[in-house]
Amino acid sequence: MLEVSAAREIVLRHAKRLKADFTALMSSSLGQVIAADVASDVDSPPFDKSLMDGYAVRAADVSPTAELTVVEEIPAGKMPTKTVGPGEAVRLFTGAPIPPGADAVVMREKTDSPSADRVVIREVPTAGQFILRQATEMKVGETVIPAGTVLTPATFGLLASVGKTTVPAYPQPKVAVVATGDELVEPNRRPKPGQIRNSNGPMLTAQVALAGGLPRYIGIATDREDVLRSYIAEGLEIANVLILAGGVSAGDFDLVPKVLKDCGVTAHFHHVKMKPGKPLLFGTKGDKLVFGLPGNPVSSFVGFELFVKPALRVMGGHIDPPTATQKLTLSEPFAANNNRPTYHPAKRDGDGVRGLKWFGSPDLRAMLDADAFLVLPPGEVNYAAGAVVEVLPINRTAS
Template sequence: MSLTPVPVALKALLDSVPGPTPAETLPLAHCAGRVLAGDVAALRTQPPFANSAMDGYAARAADLEPGKELKVIGESAAGRGFPGPVGGGETVRIFTGAPIPDGADAILIQEHAEGVGGPVIRVTRPASKGQFIRPAGLDFQTGEILLETGRRLDSAALGLAAAAGHPTLSVRRKPLVAILATGDELVLPGEPTGPDQIVASNSFALAALVEQAGGTALDLGIARDNHPDLAAKIEAARKAGADVLITLG
């Protein structure tokens, strides 16, 4: 007797699958482990504005030479930017994530500045143009495809979708997998076993595998070795809308 090799059997099984399950739209909080039904494009640019990568002072790079003294004219913080421009000989105290003021094109980190009294600092080390500035769109830009169809959504993917401005996503419905154990010799865990009976354990292991793989398991219990009981259990799977029926015994 020849046995069907596992790869051949698996291919035959997968070839019989009619296609993906229908799409449904869910809130992000309910999308973990789901499979994307369509590409996800950015609805916004991230970051939406040029911002500082360090705490320090925003100024013109031409002014950031050792020994140069600059007047501190204000402050730019995350969520509260400096409203005016920065001119020659001026600087703005800035914090990580804060918007770059107009006119500034470099960040002098705070370790490279020293106070000289009043609202004045002295540059101790030079800074080049663009130094420690994160430009707008560094992470992604509006319209950019960030996640592709078929991607299983993990924590990183969901965080990216949220940052891109998506409150919901189109995902595939979880396949409903019915599991049916058959045999007069089987009893459920916790039930007394007769002299010719064993505990039905494989159906519980299969149900866990289905859930781990992203499906929804439907336990049909145990069908006894007679046609009416087996037919009734299979009909229950059909009425429940099962996409797959796994029988074991």
């Protein structure tokens, strides 16, 4: 039975970045990763510009209560036509170009205007005051957005400022999700005796979306080889990644491993030394990745976070650590006794963390408040408040 780290290494060895393509800057491309450096085609600002509404002056000419002649007014979007000479000033507005001859801006609040063409300066400015020099933010030809940057609203704005309406980016992996089991019915149906509603389908679909993938829920495959085979074939046809929930253990109705093999999927491992989620299968068919997750919902959730999500991040071009744990301090005592390394639902609490009440792998309700897992070693643990523990964070919003 593989350790989690060894199993994850196998997954990441087979997860390859998808081929980059040009994508338009639309809301649907948020979260994608830029595949090539982007350089500026302009200086920004393109000229020395004012950071305030006020007056452009020659700092050396100004003394307290100096009265200057206003020779021009420059709003944003207009270029100056005159040079500021001795005893002169130019009225300008935030964002306007600094006229030749001026080397400082005095805020309007520090002035008085006895007439339209005269201004009294009530402070002595320093050279360079309230002036943003040309190309301070970026220069022509300078790389302003490196490859590996995630498309965010700020990235959209910066790309627009350098004239980019499309950008080379890695596509979001397409992920097909299939739930399996005769006992399952869709959430909009009331279960009959012996049935339960399908929670894995909606849950995994949401996890895929938060991890940066494009989910496609196919449906519930019943425990028949022909039905399962058709769902698997469809998933492999339409997606880069196929996720099946349930049917991967060793029971008479756990048909997923056999049918995957019949469909040409090579299994690289089938069991992982962890709790919950020991019966977890990973396989490939060509460049397609296949994950068989356990049917119990928390087992499926943990398996996704540990193995599927890192693969999706790599395929989508992300450069962040695929599954990074951190050390946090327990805010409450915690005790447990497990026969395998265990991922226990937890809630981060400021700089600390506390374990949540949890009844095991079927207990999805415990995940409602969870934003992390305590990563517990096998055997008995009895931690006092203040103990430092290993924690696997969970993203509850898109990353």
